Amino acid sequence: MENRVIGRFAPTPSGRMHLGNVLCALLAWLSARSSGGKIVLRLEDLDTHRCPPGAAGQLEDDLLWLGLPWDEGGSLGGPHGPYFQSQCTSYYEEALHTLQRQGLLYPCFCTRAELHAADAPHLSDGRVLYSGKCRHLSAEEIAEKANVHPPAIRLRVPDGRIAFLDRCQGLYTQDLAREFGDFLVRRSDGVFAYQLAVVVDDARMGVTEVVRGRDLLSSTPAQLYLMRMLHLPAPRYAHIPLLLAPDGRRLSKRDGDLSLEALRARFRSPEPILGLLAYLCGLQEKPKPKSAQALLEGFSWEKVRREDIRADFPRLLKKL
Numbered sequence: 437m438e439n440r441v442i443g444r445f446a447p448t449p450s451g452r453m454h455l456g457n458v459l460c461a462l463l464a465w466l467s468a469r470s471s472g473g474k475i476v477l478r479l480e481d482l483d484t485h486r487c488p489p490g491a492a493g494q495l496e497d498d499l500l501w502l503g504l505p506w507d508e509g510g511s512l513g514g515p516h517g518p519y520f521q522s523q524c525t526s527y528y529e530e531a532l533h534t535l536q537r538q539g540l541l542y543p544c545f546c547t548r549a550e551l552h553a554a555d556a557p558h559l560s561d562g563r564v565l566y567s568g569k570c571r572h573l574s575a576e577e578i579a580e581k582a583n584v585h586p587p588a589i590r591l592r593v594p595d596g597r598i599a600f601l602d603r604c605q606g607l608y609t610q611d612l613a614r615e616f617g618d619f620l621v622r623r624s625d626g627v628f629a630y631q632l633a634v635v636v637d638d639a640r641m642g643v644t645e646v647v648r649g650r651d652l653l654s655s656t657p658a659q660l661y662l663m664r665m666l667h668l669p670a671p672r673y674a675h676i677p678l679l680l681a682p683d684g685r686r687l688s689k690r691d692g693d694l695s696l697e698a699l700r701a702r703f704r705s706p707e708p709i710l711g712l713l714a715y716l717c718g719l720q721e722k723p724k725p726k727s728a729q730a731l732l733e734g735f736s737w738e739k740v741r742r743e744d745i746r747a748d749f750p751r752l753l754k755k756l
């Protein structure tokens with residue numbers, strides 16, 4: 437058995453990368469490469485209508501421009517393909533059957549309006565806690581409702597807390613039933629849910645460490661629970677700070693001037709951008725331009741700050 441660190445980039449190819457995606461890719465790359473490991477590129481294109489043709493190729497081009505080459509996956513291919521989630525349905529079906537056999541799944545017929553009812557408790561990540569309405573439907577009720585509308589499939593979570601040690605955020609614990617609730621593994625339109633797909637693919641690709649945004653921290657206990665039920669090994673996790681605008685809003689694809697398209701038009705090389713990000717997340721004392729390769733030296737998770745990074749990014753970039 438290969439006893440090597442395997443990290444991954446797992447972007448959704450829904451448009452050009454922005455600064456937040458760059459920080460995530462940089463830290464995933466530094467973490468794997470600094471321990472002699474390799475990086476897998478997996479394209480999370482489950483929601484095919486959100487992923488325009490050409491976006492995955494553009495993403496690869498941007499990663500190469502940034503100096504963040506990967507070892508396996510994407511158009512490079514490799515032994516653990518397919519690397520596009522839209523082509524992995526048979527693996528998700530198999531996992532679904534394994535969960536089904538354990539009696540962990542139930543069909544859910546709730547409409548959007550029912551799920552978002554005014555009295556539904558809201559969770560810290562903005563989602564609503566599922567009420568459990570469809571947990572106890574009888575076989576007759578299920579057959580009757582399924583005649584009208586195909587159901588989504590939900591996983592029943594147990595009582596009790598799940599804890600893990602995050603390399604960036606420290607100890608995180610969650611009461612799965614009260615703070616996350618029964619969650620979807622397949623939508624009513626047949627598309628598999630992110631929670632299931634990510635767990636199946638990380639294991640299938642031998643991923644040993646996951647680096648991703650802090651927004652996904654609260655999903656991790658549910659994913660750990662899925663791994664346990666599917667008898668899959670758990671990777672190590674690092675949930676990194678998010679980049680926020682001065683008003684606390686999360687940077688997104690809407691901030692066009694922070695997209696790779698705009699950044700590549702403005703900067704001849706990636707060093708000023710990577711140097712600024714390394715400075716903001718605690719890896720260097722000054723925003724000195726640096727390549728990813730040069731940042732490998734001295735990389736350590738201990739240096740990476742855990743709090744989100746709130747800044748006027750367009751202004752900071754103008755000063756470079």
Ligand code: GLU
Nearest residue numbers: 446447448480634647648
């Ligand atoms: N595909 C997700 C995204 O683009 C990342 C999921 C993950 O890293 O687990 O935000």
